[in-house]
Amino acid sequence: MAEITAALVKDLREKSGAGMMDCKKALTENGGDVEASMDWLRTKGLAKAAKKADRAAAEGLVAGKIAADGKTGVLVEFNAETDFVAKNDGFQNAAREFADVALATDGDVEAIRAAKTSKGEVVQDAITNLIATIGENMQLRRSAKLSVSQGAVSLYLHNALGEGVARMGVLVAMEGGGDVAKLQDVGRKIAMHVAATAPLALSTDELDPEVVAKEREIQTQTAMESGKPREIAEKMVEGRIRKWQEEVVLLKQPFVMNPDQTIEQLVAETAKETGAPAALKAFVRFALGEGVEKAPEGDFAAEVASMTGKA
Template identity: 80%
Template sequence: MAEVTAALVKDLREKSGAGMMDCKKALQETAGDMDAAIDWLRTKGLSKAAKKSDRAAAEGLVAGKVSGDGKTGVVIELNAETDFVAKNDTFQQAARDIAAVALGVDGGVDAIAAAKTAKGEVVSDLITNLIATIGENMRLRRAARLSVSQGAVALYLHNAQGEGVGRMGVLVAMEGAGDTAKLAEVGRKIAMHVAATAPLSLSPADLDPAVVEKEREIQTEIAVESGKPREIAEKMVEGRIRKWQEEVVLLKQPFVMNPDQTIEQLVADTAKDLGSPVAVKGFVRFALGEGVEKKVDDFAAEVAQLSSQS
């Protein structure tokens, strides 16, 4: 069992928004398991947090690029140790160069790393030279590529740090015939929506079954905690699952620029305007550093330790 320290309680409080004593109780009940503690708080109605804090846990840049015909787009994440590097012109240009390479590579990070830039430099060598020049450890962490046979792929870079680079990148693939400029415009609006709402999937069918089952268990426990018999609670849960899907599935979400309209309705209206079928074929959202643990130096603790040794 992990020790329930003040730091652990503070971390849970920041992630859940729950009270300090409730966080301590949650950690005690779940043997110090952070994810389980968040779920425990939710079942008790003490937290609205469904996911971990979205604070960036790694530095660097997300770079994006769309092909000249507008039918293919890529985003890549190039990490470094400090946020100062993101402002470095050489680092920014390297991120742009790698995104340009990724446009022509139908493969993952390893394939991109082995490919050459327009200047003839292998991407892995480019990164190695950057490390030697700037003096920080770096890595090409991930990359994604979307294409359509007809239509447009839209790119949105949030919190831009320079041309073609930012702290978040979103691609949306709009498939359809007709006015590609209109499709690209709508796609960009949907990309901005994705940046703001972070949907889990495109449609209900695309949701991870394990995530759905976990949400079902949480909602069932909430209903039981309210005093309802389990058979009634289970019926209530189906409605709550549908409501949850409206919050996490892109096509079901209310459009941030017009909350009276869902993304699904926006796409249907676009199809009507163009006079031909339109569909969102996919989306990608890269937020810098998400899912990466970042070391936080406790300088006060270090000073105390040094003092005790002197």
């Protein structure tokens, strides 16, 4: 009988898509013969994952969780092929479980996949077994974690499909030594704003230089096409770039619940109300299936406005 080595288990796992323990059992049952083990896994319905792996998974859920102390929050995106599966209790429970695991790790998606659930099952193995049970390709696509030393991290889930799961999730980290409940409330309102406006960066300093350069060139070419010499066009562009930044930088954006006030001004007002310094440190926005073929998103700005009577 061939020795069941880690390399042999890894080989079978890659070929079959089945869980590590299932692969080890299959090899043990079949004397280390990989082909026979593949057949064994197929008869048990555990090799379905491999056949699904090349199918697009743009549906599913975004799961979010805030730690008990309110200072850390996580988002995970768990994808499947159809929105029907997103309504499955087993799928939703798995997404919530993976968010719990994310809180216990550094938030990196690879670390989550390698970690164990509360039931002692490796997350990637749990996904593989769920694929075999439900019959669709699935993947834990991405994750994020925000923390503050003092203050609060707030979570907003848009288009919720169940407790802690939705089609979009936003985390906002508010740092400050004042009233934590106030910081949580303002953070959640800003998270709703982020869901509506999809800012590119927190501040102008954090904008991707390549994105800025591309926008500058577009605005320059637009000005030149109107007949202006390049040197004149470039001067005109500075004003246009500032206006563009107001549209895409979170701190510069008009607050959707009060357009007369920018997010930066809202944070400053919050600091005055709490009697302590307050700062918006970071945000994360996960819209289900971003970067993967998907249906268009709804008009979140209109929805947020309707929630607050500002429509």
